[in-house]
């Protein structure tokens with residue numbers, strides 16, 4: 001029987017009932033729905049809106065429902081319209097009239113807005129912990145590989161020498177911002193809309209602050225229309241989740257490249273790789289590819305939320321029921337990705353010799369050769385031009401800057417001396433980049449230490 005049966009002559013068409021129902025995806029908010037109802041009932045009692053006896057029965061009834069759901073004694077009825085209707089119906093079946101008093105001064109519109117806020121608030125900390133765990137792994141690896149020379153790239157062309165530790169700490173910074181964004185989202189999510197009613201609040205003397213306090217929320221919404229129709233917090237979360245996926249996806253792309261025979265900078269642990277059904281030699285980075293692939297789902301979820309909201313007149317509209325699958329999918333996807341990604345990074349083998357070889361193969365130290373001339377008084381532009389000529393000479397002779405004879409250097413520019421070979425050593429090139437934010441090993445270690453302090457706060 002529907003809540004609104006009094007007004008209607010007929011039951012909802014069966015197939016349409018499935019179309020209209022949200023129980024298949026909103027039953028995951030059962031715990032939050034029950035907590036919200038308990039807080040509401042306790043406040044109704046305190047305000048003298050319902051009797052103490054009714055309040056007691058409601059709270060005991062709800063807590064028994066929570067227990068029965070948890071142990072499987074009670075299962076959710078898939079034909080119910082939504083989790084709110086199901087729990088209220090179950091309560092009334094168990095305790096009778098008192099159950100019918102629970103919804104006094106409340107609408108499903110402010111109820112569902114509260115439930116999503118509580119649900120998301122409850123999930124965000126675990127996500128922050130997952131980010132912390134990954135950042136921590138990156139700091140450890142950065143420490144270990146603070147001295148490991150690798151080519152830094154622009155345009156995917158070897159550009160200047162950096163260290164592997166420095167490269168990893170770039171991702172740690174991204175993830176640190178992600179964590180901070182979640183904290184910000186949490187601040188605007190953890191606000192209670194209860195008391196907004198269907199749209200115009202209520203005539204009952206509700207104590208909205210008391211309900212918020214019981215639910216450990218940081219405040220109450222200030223306008224009843226906005227209270228029931230705001231889903232900005234879900235959009236913000238989906239945006240924060242999308243950026244996490246952008247970062248994981250970029251990282252995954254590099255993992256995939258680094259695993260290839262063309263790079264061979266790393267090897268993934270067998271536990272985080274897969275083989276091929278036909279090619280016996282294959283070891284594939286499926287986990288990284290899936291993370292890269294799944295980023296699209298999360299961006300899609302963000303787009304779904306924005307599109308659902310963009311044309312809605314105030315206040316509640318049923319379109320808003322579409323918010324849940326999108327934000328739940330985004331949350332579940334990111335959680336799953338991080339669960340696989342962190343141990344994959346933690347267990348990878350880093351092939352530092354190959355990295356160093358790749359760094360030595362090009363003319364990655366050309367900037368440092370130019371800087372050498374600058375240190376001898378030549379203006380940078382002239383030094384740049386002279387070094388360009390050196391590189392052309394190397395290419396012509398099939399040599400690297402390290403192997404080119406000093407005579408050739410001198411032929412291009414008199415200022416070169418045999419200490420140039422020391423000046424263009426890759427280790428020195430990286431070590432001298434001590435500017436704050438640069439790849440010098442001591443910087444990388446200091447950055448890792450700073451980030452560790454930040455995540456332990």
Ligand code: ARG
Nearest residue numbers: 022082108109112318320321
């Ligand atoms: N299942 C609905 C949702 O998710 C609950 C609110 C329904 N309110 C209503 N007036 N139909 O949005």
